């Protein structure tokens with residue numbers, strides 16, 4: 001593995017407040033229907049138990065059916081551990097009433113020898129979907145990827161999750177070089193967007 005990739009990922013992962021410190025917050029803050037959204041940033045290890053239960057409940061609301069029918073299957077313990085991993089970072093979206101309405105969790109990782117910002121989960125409360133909030137969080141992630149010298153932002157999406165595939169494609173994501181081929185029989189796609197240098 002190239003030393004640089006490992007070093008870059010280590011450096012980015014050690015930043016306590018990467019979005020604030022590197023000034024990566026999206027300039028967009030208003031939903032398509034005019035509500036002001038704010039964002040909080042934290043390491044997964046700093047989430048309170050109450051916040052973590054909210055994170056997990058939203059994951060379940062949005063994704064349980066999709067995981068149950070997937071080839072991976074649904075394994076609650078391993079998903080909970082994944083979301084709370086020490087390398088996991090959160091962006092939480094808050095509405096104008098101060099309620100949490102969505103989140104993304106990402107990690108800086110070396111993927112096939114390349115330093116990347118991996119969008120691990122992106123979950124918006126059903127009532128707040130399709131109002132531009134996911135796009136705002138992706139914009140922040142892409143800025144963060146650029147400022148931390150990651151090569152690309154990556155995401156894994158079930159092939160039957162048409163809204164999510166449509167969402168990522170709309171934002172310029174394409175099949176990654178590591179994406180399983182059409183005839184692989186696998187039920188997910190790996191998408192990515194190069195970070196402009």
Ligand SMILES: CC(C)(COP(=O)(O)OP(=O)(O)OC[C@H]1O[C@@H](n2cnc3c(N)ncnc32)[C@H](O)[C@@H]1OP(=O)(O)O)[C@@H](O)C(=O)NCCC(=O)NCCS
Pocket residue numbers: 062063121122123124125128129130131132133134135136155156157158161162163164165166167168170
């Ligand atoms: C997918 C998700 C994260 C997107 O976030 P969002 O805040 O709803 O997305 P935005 O409002 O920023 O953008 C929506 C765009 O997605 C695209 N989209 C949505 N549904 C679509 C569909 N069925 N087919 C094609 N494109 C679709 C559209 O291009 C839409 O843009 P438009 O404004 O031009 O119509 C969110 O809807 C969500 O939480 N879904 C359920 C959980 C999930 O699938 N998460 C992703 C796991 S990989």
